[in-house]
Amino acid sequence: MKEVKVLGPGCARCKATEEMVRVQAAKLGIQVKVEKVTDYAAIAGFGVASTPGIVVDGTVVHAGGLPKPEDVAKWLAA
Amino acid sequence: MNTFAGSRPDLREAPALWIGGTVLFVFAWFLLYRQLVPFSEWAVAHLPVDAGSHLGESVKFFIYDTPKVLMLLTLVVFGMGVVRSFFSPERTRALLAGRAEGFGNVAAAGLGVFTPFCSCSAVPLFVGFVSAGVPLGVTFSFLIAAPMVNEVALGLLFALLGWKVALTYLAFGLTLAIVAGWVIGRLHLEGWLEEWVRNVRATAVSLPQERLSIVDRLRAGVDAVKEIVGKVWLWIIAGIAAGAFIHGYVPNELLATIMGKDSWWSVPAAVLLGIPMYSNAAGIIPVVEALLGKGAALGTVLAFMMAVIALSFPEMVILRKVLTTKLIAVFIGVVGTGILGVGFLFNALFH
Numbered sequence: 475m476k477e478v479k480v481l482g483p484g485c486a487r488c489k490a491t492e493e494m495v496r497v498q499a500a501k502l503g504i505q506v507k508v509e510k511v512t513d514y515a516a517i518a519g520f521g522v523a524s525t526p527g528i529v530v531d532g533t534v535v536h537a538g539g540l541p542k543p544e545d546v547a548k549w550l551a552a
Numbered sequence: 553m554n555t556f557a558g559s560r561p562d563l564r565e566a567p568a569l570w571i572g573g574t575v576l577f578v579f580a581w582f583l584l585y586r587q588l589v590p591f592s593e594w595a596v597a598h599l600p601v602d603a604g605s606h607l608g609e610s611v612k613f614f615i616y617d618t619p620k621v622l623m624l625l626t627l628v629v630f631g632m633g634v635v636r637s638f639f640s641p642e643r644t645r646a647l648l649a650g651r652a653e654g655f656g657n658v659a660a661a662g663l664g665v666f667t668p669f670c671s672c673s674a675v676p677l678f679v680g681f682v683s684a685g686v687p688l689g690v691t692f693s694f695l696i697a698a699p700m701v702n703e704v705a706l707g708l709l710f711a712l713l714g715w716k717v718a719l720t721y722l723a724f725g726l727t728l729a730i731v732a733g734w735v736i737g738r739l740h741l742e743g744w745l746e747e748w749v750r751n752v753r754a755t756a757v758s759l760p761q762e763r764l765s766i767v768d769r770l771r772a773g774v775d776a777v778k779e780i781v782g783k784v785w786l787w788i789i790a791g792i793a794a795g796a797f798i799h800g801y802v803p804n805e806l807l808a809t810i811m812g813k814d815s816w817w818s819v820p821a822a823v824l825l826g827i828p829m830y831s832n833a834a835g836i837i838p839v840v841e842a843l844l845g846k847g848a849a850l851g852t853v854l855a856f857m858m859a860v861i862a863l864s865f866p867e868m869v870i871l872r873k874v875l876t877t878k879l880i881a882v883f884i885g886v887v888g889t890g891i892l893g894v895g896f897l898f899n900a901l902f903h
Binding site for chain 2: 481514515519522525
C-alpha cells in the first residue's frame with residue numbers, strides 16, 4: 475500500500491494531478507491511499523513552493539505543474 | 553509503458569523532428585505575419601462600410617490588430633515557455649535563501665521575470681520563500697516583479713509600441729520591484745505576517761534532478777502556448793474591441809485633455825482607477841495602444857496599466873491569507889507610490 479499525498483490548495487491542476495495518480499495506480503494494479511493536502515502550512519512544511527506537488531511514502535517526487543502520466547506511473551512503481 | 557522503446561523509437565520524442573518543426577513554425581510565422589497588413593487592407597476595402605467613417609476606422613483597427621496580437625503573443629509565450637523550463641520556483645528559492653538585502657532584491661526581481669508559477673501557487677510560494685529564510689523584502693521584490701514584468705506584457709509592448717517603450721518599461725518595472733521590496737524590508741514588518749506563516753519551518757527539499765532534454769524544453773514552450781494563449785485569447789479580443797471602439801469613436805481632444813501630460817492629476821487618477829479593475833496585460837495593452845494613438849500621455853497610460861496588473865484587488869484577497877491587513881496596506885502604499893513616480897517620470901521624459 476503506497477501512501478500518496480497530492481499537495482495543492484485546490485486549483486484545477488491539483489485535481490487533475492490527483493485524478494492522474496488514481497488512474498495510473500489502477501492501471502498498474504497498485505493499491506494507493508491518496509490524500510489531498512490543502513493546508514498551506516503543511517505544503518510549505520514539505521518544502522514545496524509550487525503546486526501541485528506529489529509526495530510518495532513521505533518523499534517529495536514532484537513540484538510545480540501537471541506531471542506527465544508516465545512519470546506518475548514511474549513514481550508509483552518505484 | 554516502454555513496450556515499443558526497444559524496437560521502434562517514438563517519433564514524438566525525436567529531437568530532430570522537434571527542432572525542425574520549430575524552425576519551420578517560426579519561418580511560417582514570419583511569412584504569415586508579413587501578409588497581415590495587405591490582408592487587412594484587402595479585407596477592409598471589401599467591407600460594406602465607408603473606410604473613412606468611425607465604424608470603418610474601428611473595423612480596420614480590429615481586423616488588423618486581432619491576428620497581429622494573437623500571433624505575436626503565441627511567439628513570445630512559446631519562447632518564454634522554453635526559457636522558463638530552465639527556472640523552477642524551488643531552485644529560485646534556493647538561490648535567494650539567505651541572500652542579504654540589496655543584492656537579494658535585485659536577484660529576486662530578475663528571477664521574478666523568469667520563474668514560472670500559476671496564480672494559485674502565489675500563497676504556497678510566498679510561505680515557502682519566507683519559511684525557507686528568504687528575507688521578507690526580497691520575497692516582495694519577487695512577488696512584485698513576477699506579475700508586473702511578465703512575458704505577455706513585455707512582448708505586447710515591444711510589438712505594439714516599439715522597443716524603446718518596452719525596454720523602459722522593463723527597467724522601471726524591475727526598479728520598482730527592487731526599491732519597493734527593499735523599502736518593505738527596511739521597515740522590518742515580519743511581525744505583520746499572519747502568525748501561522750511565521751511558525752512554518754520549511755525543510756529544504758531536494759527534488760531528483762530532472763535532466764530536461766531539448767524536446768522537453770520545446771514541449772514546455774508548446775504547453776505554455778496552449779495554457780496561456782488558451783486562457784487569454786478572449787481577453788485579448790475584448791481588449792482589441794475596446795481599443796477599436798476608442799480608435800474609431802473617441803474624439804482626440806477629449807483624451808488629450810483627460811489623459812494628456814498637461815493635467816498633473818491624470819496620473820494619480822489613472823492609478824486609482826486601475827486598482828479595482830481586474831484584467832491582465834493581454835486585455836489591457838490593446839486599449840493602451842488605442843489610448844496612445846489618441847494623444848493620451850505615455851506615463852499616465854503606463855501608470856494605469858501597472859496599477860491594473862500589480863495592484864489588482866483579487867490578488868490582495870489571495871494575499872490576505874498570509875499578510876495582515878496592515879501589511880497589505882503598506883504593500884499598496886509602497887507599490888502605488890512607485891507607480892505614481894514612474895507615471896510622472898515617463899510624462900516628463902517623453903515630452
